[in-house]
Amino acid sequence: MTKRPEVIDLALAGNLHLLEKAITLPPVFQNAACIKVDPDLFFAESPRKVAAAKAICATCPIRTKCLNWALENEEYGIFGGTTPEERKAMLAGVTPIDDSKLRKMQEQLALILSPDINRAIATFNVNKRTIYRWRDLLQRGQQQAF
């Protein structure tokens, strides 16, 4: 029997960006735009400083990773261009994904987007047209998320 992979449900919900999350602060943070900025700026409360911190985040090459990490791990401060209140609002509409499920969906994503379409057809027991439809959905989701 055919079972739609979880990664497709995630893409349909517009939450494909969650696959980019990291559980602990990853080495990629060495590329952060804030690496040499006073960390206090990212925990300030004045609107002017919050805006300044957000402006730095806007230039950051790892903004999406940072945001996903902060959604899971940070209650305070500006991360990924968001305030704690903004992250709370985002989380209200998003169910966190546990690690094993996350890995499984990352594998599904790679398999569906792999050039070897026959492996995806065999694994998910669907026809070629379904895989092409899923690919289109995932690629559109990736463009919005990453």
Ligand code: SF4
């Ligand atoms: S998104 Fe902002 S807080 Fe996160 S690493 Fe980049 S500059 Fe720092």
